[in-house]
Amino acid sequence: MLAFPRICFYYTILLMNKNILKWVIYIGLFLIPFVPFLVYSSLFFPFITSKAFTFRIIVEIIFGAWIILAALAPEFRPRKSIILYSLLAFVFIIGLADVFGVAPMKSFWSNYERMEGFITILHLGALFLVIGSVLKEKGWKWWWNTSLIASALMIIYGLFQLMGLAEVHQGGVRLDGSIGNASYLAVYMLFHIFIAMMFFLRENKNTVLKWTYGVLIFGQVFILYYTATRGAILGLLGGLLIIALLNLRNKEDRGMQKTSMIGIALFVVLVGGFLLMRDSAFIKSSSVLSRFSNINLAEIKTEGRSFVWPIAVQGIKERPLLGWGQDNFNYVFNEHYDPKMYRLEPWFDRAHNIFLDWAIAGGILGLLAYLSLYVTLLISIWRKSEELSYIDRSVLTGLLAGYFFHNFFVFDHLVSYILFVSVLAYVHARSHKQSEWGVALSQEKTFYFVAPVVVVLLGFGIYFINIKPINANTNLILGLQTYQIEGAGKLKAMDYFKKAYNESRLGRPEVVEWIVSSAPSILGGTLSVEEKNSYFTFAKNAIEKQAEDFKGDARYQLLAGAFFSKTGQLDEAITYLKRAQELIPGKQQVYIELGSAYINKGDSVNALENFKKAYEMAPDNMDAKMIYLIGAIYVGDRILTDKLIKEIPEETLVTDTRITSVLLETKNYTTLIKLLERRLALHPEDPNKDQIEKYIKDIQNGTIK
Numbered sequence: 001m002l003a004f005p006r007i008c009f010y011y012t013i014l015l016m017n018k019n020i021l022k023w024v025i026y027i028g029l030f031l032i033p034f035v036p037f038l039v040y041s042s043l044f045f046p047f048i049t050s051k052a053f054t055f056r057i058i059v060e061i062i063f064g065a066w067i068i069l070a071a072l073a074p075e076f077r078p079r080k081s082i083i084l085y086s087l088l089a090f091v092f093i094i095g096l097a098d099v100f101g102v103a104p105m106k107s108f109w110s111n112y113e114r115m116e117g118f119i120t121i122l123h124l125g126a127l128f129l130v131i132g133s134v135l136k137e138k139g140w141k142w143w144w145n146t147s148l149i150a151s152a153l154m155i156i157y158g159l160f161q162l163m164g165l166a167e168v169h170q171g172g173v174r175l176d177g178s179i180g181n182a183s184y185l186a187v188y189m190l191f192h193i194f195i196a197m198m199f200f201l202r203e204n205k206n207t208v209l210k211w212t213y214g215v216l217i218f219g220q221v222f223i224l225y226y227t228a229t230r231g232a233i234l235g236l237l238g239g240l241l242i243i244a245l246l247n248l249r250n251k252e253d254r255g256m257q258k259t260s261m262i263g264i265a266l267f268v269v270l271v272g273g274f275l276l277m278r279d280s281a282f283i284k285s286s287s288v289l290s291r292f293s294n295i296n297l298a299e300i301k302t303e304g305r306s307f308v309w310p311i312a313v314q315g316i317k318e319r320p321l322l323g324w325g326q327d328n329f330n331y332v333f334n335e336h337y338d339p340k341m342y343r344l345e346p347w348f349d350r351a352h353n354i355f356l357d358w359a360i361a362g363g364i365l366g367l368l369a370y371l372s373l374y375v376t377l378l379i380s381i382w383r384k385s386e387e388l389s390y391i392d393r394s395v396l397t398g399l400l401a402g403y404f405f406h407n408f409f410v411f412d413h414l415v416s417y418i419l420f421v422s423v424l425a426y427v428h429a430r431s432h433k434q435s436e437w438g439v440a441l442s443q444e445k446t447f448y449f450v451a452p453v454v455v456v457l458l459g460f461g462i463y464f465i466n467i468k469p470i471n472a473n474t475n476l477i478l479g480l481q482t483y484q485i486e487g488a489g490k491l492k493a494m495d496y497f498k499k500a501y502n503e504s505r506l507g508r509p510e511v512v513e514w515i516v517s518s519a520p521s522i523l524g525g526t527l528s529v530e531e532k533n534s535y536f537t538f539a540k541n542a543i544e545k546q547a548e549d550f551k552g553d554a555r556y557q558l559l560a561g562a563f564f565s566k567t568g569q570l571d572e573a574i575t576y577l578k579r580a581q582e583l584i585p586g587k588q589q590v591y592i593e594l595g596s597a598y599i600n601k602g603d604s605v606n607a608l609e610n611f612k613k614a615y616e617m618a619p620d621n622m623d624a625k626m627i628y629l630i631g632a633i634y635v636g637d638r639i640l641t642d643k644l645i646k647e648i649p650e651e652t653l654v655t656d657t658r659i660t661s662v663l664l665e666t667k668n669y670t671t672l673i674k675l676l677e678r679r680l681a682l683h684p685e686d687p688n689k690d691q692i693e694k695y696i697k698d699i700q701n702g703t704i705k
Helices: 003-014 018-037 046-072 082-099 104-109 117-134 137-162 182-202 207-227 230-247 254-277 281-285 289-293 297-302 304-318 329-335 339-343 354-382 390-406 414-431 443-482 488-503 508-517 519-523 529-549 554-566 570-583 588-601 604-617 622-635 638-647 650-655 657-665 669-682 689-700
Strands: none
Touching: 018 046, 018 117, 018 137, 018 414, 046 117, 046 414, 046 443, 082 104, 082 117, 082 354, 082 414, 104 117, 117 414, 137 182, 137 207, 137 414, 182 207, 182 230, 182 390, 182 414, 207 230, 230 254, 230 289, 230 390, 254 281, 254 289, 281 289, 304 329, 304 339, 304 354, 329 354, 329 554, 354 390, 354 414, 390 414, 443 488, 443 508, 488 508, 488 519, 488 529, 508 519, 508 529, 508 554, 519 529, 519 554, 529 554, 554 570, 554 588, 570 588, 588 604, 588 622, 604 622, 622 638, 622 657, 650 669, 657 669, 669 689
């Protein structure tokens, strides 16, 4: 610790040189376009955390350097613009919403899976201030071209995935690049298509460079197509149509008017041709085109958005002014959960619509503040200025329209946030003149007052915002890699999980989930009684604190209940599960878990009652029906048992080992033999045929009791 002040002192002296400050900023800014390629396998959620931690560290360093540079040189201070004011208003309103939201700490830090929260908003705001103040016209040209080079590398990566030379991380055929998600890669390509188009249309002198941009656009569109992301592809088509329509009135370039007419005609032919051929074998055989041809009302009614969008609207009505705070959609989801959602993922933390998401996070004020970014950007694009040509304005408008449409069906992520903020900063810098923000501070005042504060805050910021959470993250992944290894492996896992829990608030929800999820394996291993008791106490305290800190979150009440149920603490389990039941009354999993706890306690009547509720919520849920049958067998209700057996497909019934186990446990041998015999009749080549036949004979002979 004694070395830290000395390091700060020498670093302060180093940063007093303007040229060094500028080079630090430039290097950081030109590294940012390559952040989407970062995937550190040693981190938990590597596609998200690798990029986010690196981005934050870069931004913190360049922001600190920029503060000192802006103190010394007023020309590097922010320009005054409506975009700047709208961004500051957005940051302020969302910060206020987070403070008064239902879980302020969670809203600030977010988690490893998303890496958003107010901490990310602050970093994006810092990026805007730096890049919008430092880069001039030539600098912006170099920066966007660097980003286009990065997109070219992403195209190559996508081609490798398409050819089977690189793994598609989500599985299936939808390309996801190094970003790890097809929708995320799609919006990345969407931005770069329009940026490349802007430079393509600008370039009239260098034929080779113009062709390079053209080839790049083709590659970007090709990769976008194979992400099969409907929102982004339709957004691209809509954006291109808007560019063409705008350029019908382009008095600066008559050639663009003719090109736009041809483009509109091609658009009509393309869309009309697709609609006419949507049922053809060619369209149906394409994994991409079929996603568009198969859009129908029945599909819309069963997908997640048809459930979560109305849920989001209900949440907005409940807290209309400032919303729930960032990362708190799950509270709304819990309250309004529809049992019919059992087919979908178990927990939604986003509304899958960026506008609904910001309305949930920041209420109507937050949504208006977010929309103001689009409005002020559009106004700034079209304000009177010699910096942007008519073609530039039309392309940027098309980009904004395509991105806006795409966001109706997804939520943003770090890469798209970076690109959107960069576009905001670009238009802010190009369409507004340099502002007069006071005089330069003297070298002496900057050295003694500004620089030391910046350097110290930078050091502490990097340590607490990044290094400690990274340490927690790596300890978590090490724990996950070792907890199933007997003996020393489990001891190491216990140590890793404890370090991960104590290291940082960021990611603690995920750490707690894995602490309790791994508990049955660790506690059921060959460790000593003392070691098991130690870990049980640690896991118990961790989940109890998490459940207490997030009293209104059904997920942690359910997690606590499941943990106590699996470790034999049935009364505690029932208490937490009943809390979860109150918080998310429509979720079948809670009733099934509660019924299981009652089964283990020997209370089959209450167990059956909970299984019945789960079944009645959504009778089509086959798993709930099977659980209800198990409950009926346990209580010996023959009428109900026979009724449910008739409702369950025979194939499902005879192959489910849970049914055979409970029939054996309740000594219902007659029904058990019938099921086993039907299994052999349906599957005469069953690999376990000999064992099943022997099992039947043993039951008939009374050997099994």
